[in-house]
Amino acid sequence: MNISTFLNQFKDPYERKARVFPGLLVVLPLLVPLLWIFGPKNPVMTTLLGLVVSCGAVHALASIARGMGKRLEEKLVERWGGMPTTLILRHRDSFLDSLSKSRYHKDIRLKLGIILPTAEEELANPVAADDAYIGATRLLREMTRGKNHALLLKENIAYGFHRNMLAVRPIGVLSCFISFLVGLVLSGALQLNPLAVDMTKLATPDLAGGMTLAVATTLLLSWIYFNDRSVKLMGYVYAERLFESLQSLPTKRSKSSKEPPVA
Template structure:
């Protein structure tokens, strides 16, 4: 129960991890509740019991683990995390003016010397290590930021986890679509037949199942992809580095300590 309380309280856990898991299950949950929930209150109670016993936490954990596994593959294909790419001299993700501004701010605010373009070209692995270290330090200093930076971080986690759950989401959406057609009487199974006239009055449960299943299927197929995750990741990287000016300067700290 404590895990569920923490899950509900934490906006990142709730939106970036739990939401993808619930969206995967939604095409099957809607007909289950709408069709059988009223007739069988025990089933509704059982669904509530499963949720209370950790079903939601399990869904969030599955989304998180699959998201992390996917991220490893994406980082290999991209050549690095969006935050690392944004700091590289050789990368064109950000314009050179913003890149120079972020480098200068990291030096003055974090006290971390950034490699030049020549040093990066001579030792790219060492340069990346510096970029990763600077990004980790910046994250540590901005953990209390609950405004736009947190929203961008949630958006990145949500898109990554949704892409990771895509194969399962497509399968459940197709099952929901098939079941919605059966509920509406459009598709008969015994004997197998199709009656398109029933589309005119499918019934509330069938209509909700069909609309949700089609909408989610379209999202899985046409929106959630590696490019979408990278775009959101770059947006998060920009918001993260834009926090640098609000941090206290390392130079000022050293002068204050010396005084």
């Protein structure tokens, strides 16, 4: 992987925020003590080595976060009964009020030319109904790409970030615990040989130990926020923004409308 590809990852907002950041947050608790321990000994070599490693490492971390996020999404969709963009269009789903749901169905008919099933049709054949909802969602996503839908992109990034953070959470928690133990050793609160614990050292830790403990504790607490509920909520928020974007699309001409006369 060359440096231009590495830099392009940080230019693309979705790649940077939804994929790269979760991967970096996983290894951050371990990087902090490493930089404190080895950085001052040979800063030039550390910088060069860090640059070479980071180009491949960041790409790998982003790929791992994306892969784990996609696998988790399959499990979540099975647990939820569908993607939030599908759920929100179902007559039997209660997240949206009935007026908003009716408006979205009407706008899909007018702007996309897709007639969605009624409540009775959905009840009679839920599989066919979901197929129509998924088809409408895919078409709408294709029509709302670009700078004109920046808010929609932000919500999509937020959903991807939450999904990927939940996927890598077990690794992130383990990373924080390891970093916390390293911080205890650096601060002198934990001695390995012979094994001894002196928690009074935590009152006045050195800079390396204190910074390591602070980062590990902060990130450990932050991982608690990411769960199935938060990911589903972000999915619903994205779904709302997606179907609200129907208002900005032109009304699709009916096939039955007459063509204007040729001059």
